[in-house]
Amino acid sequence: MKNKKSFYPWVIMVCCFIIQGLSVGLVINSRGQFLVPVSESLGLKLKDLTMYTLFMGVASFAFMPFAAKLIRRIDVRIATGCSLVLFAISSIVFSLSKGFAGFFIGGAFSGLAMPLGYTLTIPLILDNWFVEKKGLVFGIVSSASGIFAAISNPLLAGIIEKFGWQWGYRFQAAIFLFITFPVAVFVLRMHPSDKGLEPYGYDPSKDAVDREEPSNTGVSSKTAVTSLTFLMITITGIIVGVSSTFTQMLQGYIMSLGKSAVFAASMVSITMVGNVFCKLFLGAISDKYGTDKALYVGIVMLIVSFVMLYFERIVLFIYFGSFLLGMVAALYAGIFPITIKDLFGGREYSTIFSYFSMVISFSSVFGLNIYGNILDIFGNYIPTLIISIAALVLALITALVAYRSKKKLVFTTEEPKV
Template identity: 25%
Template sequence: MSEIEKRRGFHYGFLIVACCCVFSATSVSLAFGCAGVFYTPVSEAIGVSRGVFVISFTCMSLTAGIGVKIMTPFVEKYSLKLAVIILLLLQSVCYFAQSQFTQVWMFYITGALLGIVVSLTQSIVATVAINRWFKTSTAFFIGFSSSMAGVSGVIINPIAGKVMETYGWRAGYIMYGAIILILAVPFAVFVFKDFPADKGLEPYSGRNKNNENKKDENIKQSDISIEYKDAVRSKAFFAAMGTISCFVCTCCFVPYVASYASSLGMSLTFAATLAGMAQIGSLIGKNTIGLAADKNPIFLVTLGPLVPLLGLLILLISGGRSVPLLVIGIILVGSIYAASTVGSPLVVIEVFGMKNFMKIYGSICVFTSLAGAAISPLMGMVVDLCGGSFTLILAICAAMCILSIILGLYAFKEGKKMKAAAAKIEYSELSEKIF
């Protein structure tokens, strides 16, 4: 670190966090939180049902799972920065192209391409970059940057609605393309850096000198990584995959919140408001789980699913008869997004280490994306079979939260064993070289 930076207490790593916030507030927010405003006007304009048009979102979800596998070799050969620039430009082009589309199959193609984009921008970029630039408070910064998607969604959604109301849905897509091009791309090109060494710096490690030895010890533990071939054949891998799958599948209930409220006889206005409450839960949860995980990573697989489990139990026990309990329950359930988007990659890092994170996480995402894509429509079918009641769905989601805790704790236990064995091997090899 330069003398000026030491005096001012500034570290370039905080600009990396700012970049991650921008990527989340633009790329992720537009692809997920701000996509729903197009469903009705576009489907009506091109003459298809909303269900047929929403398949484009399913295409995005599916390719998001394989996107990490596709992009990992590219990032390893070139750089994360170049990958981010290319993907953001691709996202901008997709939105500009969508403003000219006339057939639904065209949206399916761009949906698949957008899936590859968000496979990195949703959680990989922040997770990898922040772990490179910081030795402390990594989970908090990852959670904070991820939460910006919800904050920007509150701002962008009404603006997009007004633009579309005044100029049409095609103008809305042009606006989205411009947001990526004007805001996200410049940050990727001019501010984002791959490693602290690119700026002649060391990773930021905080200022608490009293805890320096303790931090160094923790850093050494976190530096132990499991080789990819060993990881994917381990019990810890399948336990971690099960944990993350439970997170993803439980998340599939959140888009049904408005329908759930309607099934209880609530007005459409209240149903929409309740859906917004879930996003508030997500926003609070992402920051909370980050802070908690920095204290002890075990909170990723305990507190992460335990909070939404409490919300689901409140909904099941109250039966939706109490509006205050309904609101509290939905806010708590919304925090499952924190466990999924923030917790999932951090679970993989905690269990297997950082070295082969993208390869291991990519393999897990292939399965979890398929599970999520299958569970979402299945939930709708189950509700229909139950005569519009969500009771069984709530019970299944609660069971998934409990299962995720059990599998998560087991994954952590097995991961510690693997890291201990790996550390012994490294020590033995080092001893042989010395003696």
């Protein structure tokens, strides 16, 4: 292998940035642009139409364990490339839909595409290619979803207004077929060794522990999922996953305070900016002080966000609270992938992370429904903020317990699986 420094790890990072940004930013984070035009055009109730996201979540949840096994057996270029084509097919199905059935089928296709499209593959690839600056790299790549969402939302809104919602979906399909698919097939590699290279930051003069290289040392998936550590970090993940859906209620909450729709929308934009900043911030903390510290800081700052939003009479608090709400995405997409590796090692990382991802993905699907029910019961948003604060305090405690209980796990070495 080549020992000299190569620029290719950074090419891989850019590749992952594009795939993550377009998969999440263009599709997942831009769903709201289609809901009203589609419901009005097809005469569907909005609450019924949004049920297609449930099919998306269930399909992703069900396919995740199989995806973890497939990724060990087939070339990542084939796995990710086919998944991105499936994203394109789902958008085409949406564009041809005349009722609920088409959206439910398209939603299921999107859900099947998610694990090998980006949920599992991106963290695994980045972990393999980077020894140093791993936190920063994860932060940069995960920030792509917010950056691309900020661009794609107004772009899609313009396309839908001028040409109709069907062409908005066709535009999405074209992007996947002509941009993300070629990037995945021609550039992506799972391991540096596939290009005859070493991971970025690899130092052969140091031992494996010092250089923190991607290794086959850790605990088995069977041991991991039955451990107290996994239970605690999963509870943390569930709470953060549910909390992530409050960003979709932020505009409604601020408007309920008597603020204008323009002001409320600007707070959502501030959250997107905070999304990018918080991912880079937590990534830097992870590199300098450790993943556990980044996790704790992220949860604490998220608690501060909800506390500030609670004291809504101070306008400055609304600004800062909205900005710090971006921390939820930083934890979800940037810190949790490296937390699982930090807690359980690399021996069966893909399998363990797939189980963790299944649970928190499912929790985020139902998060909006949970908040909606709380809102219906109490009639205002204040109880949702109080419950969120209490739940996040619990998340901080379970995160602390997860790292404390890690000491009881026995790391062993086997042949690497990813």
